[in-house]
Every structure is written in C-alpha cells, then in structure tokens.
Amino acid sequence: xxxxxxxxxxxxxxxxxxxxxxxxxxxxxxxxxxxxxxxxxxxxxxxxxxxxxxxxxxxxxxxxxxxxxxxxxxxxxxxxxxxxxxxxxxxxxxxxxxxxxxxxxxxxxxxxxxxxxxxxxxxxxxxxxxxxxxxxxxxxxxxxxxxxxxxxxxxxxxxxxxxxxxxxxxxxxxxxxxxxxxxxxxxxxxxxxxxxxxx
Amino acid sequence: xxxxxxxxxxxxxxxxxxxxxxxxxxxxxxxxxxxxxxxxxxxxxxxxxxxxxxxxxxxxxxxxxxxxxxxxxxxxxxxxxxxxxxxxxxxxxxxxxxxxxxxxxxxxxxxxxxxxxxxxxxxxxxxxxxxxxxxxxxxxxxxxxxxxxxxxxxxxxxxxxxxxxxxxxxxxxxxxxxxxxxxxxxxxxxxxxxxxxxxxxxxxxxxxxxxxxxxxxxxxxxxxxxxxxxxxxxxxxxxxxxxxxxxxxxxxxxxxxxxxxxxxxxxxxxxxxxxxxxxx
Numbered sequence: 001x002x003x004x005x006x007x008x009x010x011x012x013x014x015x016x017x018x019x020x021x022x023x024x025x026x027x028x029x030x031x032x033x034x035x036x037x038x039x040x041x042x043x044x045x046x047x048x049x050x051x052x053x054x055x056x057x058x059x060x061x062x063x064x065x066x067x068x069x070x071x072x073x074x075x076x077x078x079x080x081x082x083x084x085x086x087x088x089x090x091x092x093x094x095x096x097x098x099x100x101x102x103x104x105x106x107x108x109x110x111x112x113x114x115x116x117x118x119x120x121x122x123x124x125x126x127x128x129x130x131x132x133x134x135x136x137x138x139x140x141x142x143x144x145x146x147x148x149x150x151x152x153x154x155x156x157x158x159x160x161x162x163x164x165x166x167x168x169x170x171x172x173x174x175x176x177x178x179x180x181x182x183x184x185x186x187x188x189x190x191x192x193x194x195x196x197x198x199x
Numbered sequence: 200x201x202x203x204x205x206x207x208x209x210x211x212x213x214x215x216x217x218x219x220x221x222x223x224x225x226x227x228x229x230x231x232x233x234x235x236x237x238x239x240x241x242x243x244x245x246x247x248x249x250x251x252x253x254x255x256x257x258x259x260x261x262x263x264x265x266x267x268x269x270x271x272x273x274x275x276x277x278x279x280x281x282x283x284x285x286x287x288x289x290x291x292x293x294x295x296x297x298x299x300x301x302x303x304x305x306x307x308x309x310x311x312x313x314x315x316x317x318x319x320x321x322x323x324x325x326x327x328x329x330x331x332x333x334x335x336x337x338x339x340x341x342x343x344x345x346x347x348x349x350x351x352x353x354x355x356x357x358x359x360x361x362x363x364x365x366x367x368x369x370x371x372x373x374x375x376x377x378x379x380x381x382x383x384x385x386x387x388x389x390x391x392x393x394x395x396x397x398x399x400x401x402x403x404x405x406x407x408x409x410x411x412x413x414x415x416x417x418x419x420x421x422x423x424x425x426x427x428x429x430x431x432x433x434x435x436x437x438x439x440x441x442x443x444x445x446x447x448x449x450x451x452x453x454x455x456x457x458x459x460x461x462x463x464x465x466x467x468x469x470x471x472x473x474x475x476x477x478x479x
Contacts, residue, residue, distance in 0.1 A: 018263055159297055
C-alpha cells in the first residue's frame with residue numbers, strides 16, 4: 001500500500017482556466033462544463049515488506065514542514081496515508097475525474113534522488129507521478145454526461161475531439177465514481193510502453 | 200513575390216527572427232496575429248508557425264493552439280498544397296492538430312513527449328546535427344542541401360520527442376520516408392547516444408512531414424542558424440572555421456549559416472531565387 005499526495009494550486013490555476021475555456025468549445029450541444037480543477041498526484045511506493053508507519057511519519061514531516069513538495073503560499077494538499085486513504089478514491093462532490101499518466105513510465109527518479117538528499121526517508125522505494133483533472137459537467141437531463149464529456153475532453157483524437165490527454169504519450173483512466181485504490185495503484189504502476197520504432 | 204504568414208499566437212517568441220530568415224532568402228514575410236478573420240489566411244503562399252510557448256504550453260505544448268480557428272484555416276490551405284513549416288513549438292502545434300504525419304487526415308497520430316535521455320530531464324538548449332533524408336518533403340524543405348548532408352542546428356525544447364502509440368504509424372512514417380531530418384553524430388553516423396540523440400525521439404526524428412511533403416514539423420531552430428554570426432566560435436567543423444575566419448568582417452558574418460538551406464529550399468519551391476552571398 002502506498003501513500004498518495006495530491007497537490008493543487010490555491011491561487012488561480014491558469015492551465016485549468018485555459019482547459020475550461022477551450023473545453024467548453026469542444027463539448028457537444030447540451031453538455032456544459034461548470035468547473036475544472038487540476039491536481040498533481042504523487043504516489044509513494046514503499047519497499048516490499050516495509051510497513052507504512054516506517055515511511056509515512058518522515059513523509060508527513062517533509063510535506064508539512066518544508067517547501068519540498070508543497071509551497072504553502074500558493075498550493076494546498078491532501079496527504080492520504082496508506083492506512084487512512086480507505087478502499088476507494090472518491091471524486092469530489094459532483095465531479096468526475098480523468099487520471100492521466102505518462103504512457104511509458106511514471107517513476108520520477110530525479111525527484112526521488114532530491115528527496116533522499118534533502119529528506120532521507122527509510123523504506124521508500126520510488127515516487128510515481130501523475131495528474132488528475134476533476135470536471136464538473138452537466139447534461140440536459142441533470143446528469144454529468146460523463147461518456148460524452150470524456151469523449152470530447154479526454155483523449156485527443158483530432159482537432160475537434162479530445163483535449164486533456166494525448167494518448168500517444170499518456171494513458172488515462174476515467175474516475176466516474178468511487179474507484180478502488182487497488183485499481184488506481186495498478187494503473188499508476190503497470191507498464192504501458194509506447195511504441196519506440198528503431199531507425 | 201511569394202509571401203509567408205508567420206503566425207503570431209500568444210506566447211510565441213521567435214516570430215521576428217523567423218520573418219527575417221524568410222526575407223533574407225527573398226520571400227515576403229508578414230507576422231499575422233492568430234485572431235485575424237478567416238478571410239485573411241488564404242492571402243498567403245505559405246505559413247510558418249514559429250517557436251515559443253503558445254498559450255504558455257498550458258495543458259501540453261501546442262495543445263490549445265491546435266484548437267484555434269486559424270489552425271483550421273491553415274490546415275485547409277495545406278490541403279490545397281501550400282507549405283506549412285512548424286518550428287519547435289510550431290511543430291508541437293502541427294502534431295497536436297493532426298497535420299503531421301497526416302496518414303489518416305485530421306487524426307492525431309503522434310505526440311511530442313518530454314525529452315528522454317539517461318540522467319537528463321527537462322529543457323534542453325544546445326546544438327545538434329541533423330542529416331537530410333530523402334522523402335516527399337525534400338523538394339519543399341531540403342532541396343538546397345546535398346543528399347545525406349549533415350547540418351548543425353540549435354535546439355531548445357523540453358518536449359521534443361516524437362512518439363506514437365500506434366506501431367503502424369511508426370512503420371509507415373519510416374516506410375514512406377516522412378522523416379526528413381534525422382539526428383545524427385557529426386560524422387553522419389547514427390545518433391546512438393546523448394548528446395547526438397538529444398531527446399530519444401522515435402526514428403531519431405528531428406523533423407517529420409506529411410505524406411504530401413508540404414507540411415513539416417521541425418524541432419530544431421533554423422532561424423537561429425541562418426546567419427554565420429549565429430554559429431558558435433568554438434565549433435570544431437567547417438562552420439566553426441568559417442565563423443572564426445569571419446571575425447571582424449561584418450559582411451562575412453552576415454553570410455548564410457547552416458540553417459538557411461531550409462528557407463532557401465522553401466523559396467526555391469515557391470519560385471523565388473534566393474540571393475546566395477557565399478558558397479556553403
């Protein structure tokens with residue numbers, strides 16, 4: 001089980017604002033995009049057999065008492081420990097999510113190296129990185145219209161369809177309700193290599 | 200005189216030197232803002248999307264610019280056979296808009312992913328060597344260079360790695376000769392490691408065209424190598440020798456740099472005979 005750190009801007013997120021403005025133009029008639037929030041996702045993978053209470057106190061200290069992960073002047077965070085994150089990841093009220101990760105490898109070795117230099121954490125094997133877009137959409141019947149909205153705003157197909165994820169470099173998972181963390185962990189740790197054609 | 204629109208999208212930062220590089224080879228160049236009415240775009244004989252950070256690279260480099268009505272208009276003009284050159288950020292826009300490689304027209308078939316090299320990450324700003332390949336884009340963008348010529352050019356990008364998740368796309372790009380410029384070692388040998396392979400791009404591609412050859416997504420910056428004065432003094436090759444010989448000679452420094460061949464090729468294809476100050 002891994003701890004998860006979710007970081008979002010508390011000042012205006014201009015990327016999310018641009019995604020909102022552009023996304024509204026791409027949605028099919030009858031669906032509106034009310035709000036959009038972007039969060040960075042960091043997954044802290046312990047070494048096999050290492051219990052969470054070996055890694056997490058140090059991690060909590062690094063998050064709370066340094067600017068290593070979070071700049072409190074502009075960012076807010078949620079740190080979900082392995083023990084208290086529950087069985088499922090529940091989207092914010094009224095929202096659905098699009099969890100996006102690099103297709104080839106989610107490991108952030110450089111961040112891991114810097115962390116171990118500045119805040120050595122015993123028992124930590126790797127940090128993985130992804131991002132999640134939370135979207136508040138409404139269709140004409142009062143539902144979220146997730147199918148149509150994720151088709152219009154999710155994976156990029158052509159100039160008119162898709163925005164937030166380029167499937168040639170990223171993989172995405174739709175969070176359309178509570179999703180078991182085991183599935184999220186699997187999605188973030190499995191290898192989905194992009195094709196690399198040799199010359 | 201053939202006139203090229205240099206498209207000024209908010210956040211680009213190479214439009215003036217790109218226009219200058221077009222003018223020096225005899226082309227007309229006009230910087231055109233992204234929000235000009237649709238009727239404006241068909242006035243031009245070609246289009247250049249210059250480098251920079253369109254819309255601050257929000258979401259992904261090129262992602263928002265690719266959705267602009269202006270890009271729709273330019274895509275329609277490309278369909279009619281007019282040339283489109285995307286340099287660096289402009290290349291990212293063309294890829295995100297599905298104009299390159301255009302195997303299934305309109306469909307996005309590539310990404311320009313973050314650079315990948317052992318123990319290196321992030322933005323990369325250095326000179327590299329690219330080899331001119333044969334392909335449908337040769338007549339448009341490389342006719343003033345010799346076959347297999349190796350050209351030094353600067354790159355400056357964080358997301359320059361051509362990548363596809365569709366094996367068929369990779370195979371067809373290779374088979375149909377759509378890689379017009381390929382990263383190589385200075386000798387012309389395959390770029391098997393950093394820094395010759397600067398970003399891990401599929402097929403070592405520095406520039407990929409569409410099937411017709413009139414649209415090129417090109418990661419290096421030829422406009423930053425269009426004058427001899429832009430060549431580093433310490434280059435250990437013929438360009439470096441020329442650069443050192445030209446010290447103190449303003450006229451010689453204003454002569455062509457290695458990147459000018461790209462603009463000269465475009466000018467020639469558009470029927471403009473470029474003035475050639477010195478032999479390469």
